[in-house]
Amino acid sequence: MSILNKVKDFGTEIKTHWNTPAEGKYVPYKEYKDVIIGVGANYTGSKVLEYIGFWSSCFLIMYHYKLPYLTFSVIGLLNMPLGYISALIWWYVCDNLGFLPKKAEKKVYVAYGLMALFGISTLIFDYSRLFNQSGWFITTLNSFEGMSATACFKTFGTHFLYTGWVGARNIFWRKKLIPKYGRYKYGLYCDVIPKCVMVILIGWLPVYNIADVATRVWVANLLFATYNVFGFGNVLEECSKRISPNLQERILVRSYPVKISHIFNSILAIILPVFVGMLRYEWADINFYRWIIPATFCISAACTMFLAGRIKERIPQPPIEKKVQIKFWDGMLGVLRNKYLLINTVVGLIDALGNGMLPFATILYFYTFRLSGLPYSLLVALISFAGTPPDLLSPYFLKKFSYKQIMIFYQLSRAIGNAIIAVAMWTLGDNLALCGTICVVVLFFMEMTKTVPTTASHDMNVRIADYQMYLSGERLESFAGIFGWFTGPITTFVGLIIPIFLLKYGFNSNWEILFFDGSRRNIVVVPIIVDTIGFFLMSIPYFFWDYDNRKQNLVMEVLKRRAEVTEKKAEEEGVSVSGGYIG
Amino acid sequence: MSKKEKKKITNDWGTDVHLDIPEDEIWTYQVPGLAAPHINKPYKYYTLKKVLFVITIVIAVSLSIFFSVLALQNDTFKYEETDNGIQFSKFSNTGYLYELEIDYVSDIEYIPGNNDPATNFKVVKDETKPITSIRQFTLNCDDKVKTVYIGANVTDIDPKAFYSCWALQNIEVDENNPNYCDVDGVLYNKDKTELLCYPCDHDEYLRQKYGYEKELYRDEVTPEYERDIQTYVVPSTVKKLSEMCLNYANLRVIYLPEGLETIETLAVFKLHERVDQWSTSPSLQNIYTYKSSDVTDTHFTTKEALGEVYLSLPDGLKFIGSDAFSYNQNLQYVYIPSSVTYIGHHAFWDACYKEDGEIKGVNVMNVACDEETFATLTVGDDWLPKYDKGFFKKAVDMNYSAAREAVK
16 A cells, blocks of 8 residues: 555544544544643643752752752651651542542541641741750751751641641542542642642742741741642643553553654743743743743643643543442552552662762753753753654554563663763763763663653553552552552662762752862762662562563453443442443 | 464453453452452451551651661761871751861760750860861851861861851961961961962951941942952962862952962852842952062052052963853953963853843953964863853854953
8 A cells, every 4th residue: 555545544544533433442533632732731831840849959949049958858857757647648538539438538637627737836836945955856956957946847847737738628629520520630620720829929939038048948848838739740641641441542642642742842841941041140040930930831731721621531440439449458458469569669669779869961961061042952852852753663662572671671771871971970070072972972872762661661550550450449549659668768768878978079059069070070970870780770670570461451351341330230220420431 | 372472462452352251250350360359358367467567667667767867967066087187077057056166076065954046055175186187068058157267286178178158257277277377267278378268258257357337239339348348369479279269259359469370170160249138140350460479468458569460360370270260250351371271171151141232241262372372272171251142152252362451
């Protein structure tokens, strides 16, 4: 058949199935169009938000707040105890989609209310004054980098306020919106407006001018916590990963419309730095956060909301009224039966070896090459583009190679790439042109070999949740967080080794030490070597991976059958059915 | 079944599978090769499993918190034994230490019953253990310490020890110290051939000394204020400006001695002054060289007191380190003398910018030697200032065989 005929047939196929999907498929081509624009806008908006974050590599923190590097670890430590407790309630609520027995719901609301009240009281009163100021407790709090006992208590209270506020919203909005919008994108409808307001406020509130570091830390923490109450994740893409129970269709949507949708962000990634380059102090200019980020985000958010309703998730599941009620302990023990979550946990544990290292590409672009404006955009775009052609061939690679092969290749290619970068930085550190070129070439190849494994991994995560649904009757995506508890002691401790090492070589709240060749070499190379070892080790667990397409197809058959039978029974009983999908 | 066929089946998306599951087995049907579903069924050894689970979690969480506290808790003073004695290696402020004496191994002792965190402690010294060296980045990014006193036994100080100490106003050195001294709060080596550290907030010390009640913002600066606070005369004995020695200082004018040979990495990096309460802008406007060989007073009085004075870098200068003058966008004029043999990468990075179509700052690089001679020098990448041209950056023009501009 000639190419012309193939194109003609393709045109006819699209026309025929524009509104109704072909037999055996679930997604009409009209929805492909909505995925391109909707996911594009949502992805762009969520990417823009990556410029705002309570972490040391955020430009707002780096150039304006100037918070000590270890302070973020201290805040993590303060939030840890409550984090553990609140996670239990959170998982229970989320994996029951917000639908709890009446009594349990009331108790949870009361708990969240009390947490929020306690949080507010810590912001009003200084509880640290209740303790002996010369005692071990207060002097230990005072010894934390960038903190004082007062700041510690206020940070601690902020987490209570945040947990209570977010928790109560979580139940309220899930119950109200999930039956109508599904489990992945419902959050957009309740969060988008407050998120836009917070994005604007974060650039305009001059909190970073507070002179005392400890006060600046807790006020910034409060501001960012409030900002984080409202989400704007890449949820439409999450929907698109579950757009069909048909494996092939899922991968096709993921590889073409979703990939094409990312072009909006690629264009923005070129334009944005050009605008930034026009500012006098470039990335350090506060106008970036006052004008450029809010404007870009609000436009993306508006486009997202326009198309959000048209992208559907199609997980074969019983109607919400008839779904399996997950008891707390069933959730806990249920996820522990999932072998593939266990393997991923081991991988994550080894991955913690690189925790706390600074973003190498940022250092390369800003401190080695001193890039800004269009040259920065072009280099970033070039490297990002490296992953596009292989990603378009994802369906081919995923058919040709098993997940196990793809992931082992991925880990080893990272290890080799990082090793080359480390050698180049160590031996050619002050020859910026040569060392930088080697690094860019390696980054290019690493990006090229990254996208197919990323696609495979995203798809596998959906499959693991399908498998969990087969095992436990629910996806238990939240209860899966329990694995983090087992690995917590190791990841937390290991994750502190690199930051403490970086401090020794002068890295702290002032990133400009990276202009100093001697420090830059140590700050960058040693963590990369540690990360390289991690990548080598991370290939080992994948040798035990045996979940293949055949097993997945069988699991989907079971899920479809469950949905079909449950819905039939519900209809026979005259119960209203919402949120279900037979497939 | 061959290996190839097996692989085809397991990898094939289109494998047409159909399961005939009876209605009453939908929650129990087990897919071959996978674990059996477990839905709304009691677990075996349920209580035991729960107990084991809770115990494991409690241990994991406790260890997690314990290790984290252990790693994050900082002693106020940390020392290391070295071949040359005791090295002061890390300082972590209690939040209320404004003066720091580095002479003997010290520790914090809290005063029981005193509930004021600002006064409830004292520094206790062990005078049998003198400190002999100070490690690089010991006080990194401290924002409380205003005065540092260096004892007589400290014989080795890394110039980067006080990097980014934003509140540091002056450094005092014991007069019996054999290797170091201070000149009006600025750290030098003993024979004053090396300038080691001009404290970040030295201008505050000078304001107090010369009777200025408050910091003047950029547009409020008077000639007297500029002379007393924002002008610095490097003593005539100095041959070297050490790494990062003047970085972040609030200076508009620097007078260098003609005998200066080396300006190290980041030595004059990002000098800045306040524009208002909220922001700062580049401050360094001019560098002058003076010829007089007996200048010891670092306070500027008149040009005449310095003998003959000419614009920009001294004849006799050999080495300009990487990023030596970066981010000084207010610098008006640079002249590279013929004596220079090495210019590090990004030595004058971002020393100019474009505003209203005009290049401001160092808009041309004046070089004493001709193009041919200049090509023989060791020069790092991107050492010239660059400005925005279209969407790209362009280096400023070089003016070879230039004559030095006269002092206006």
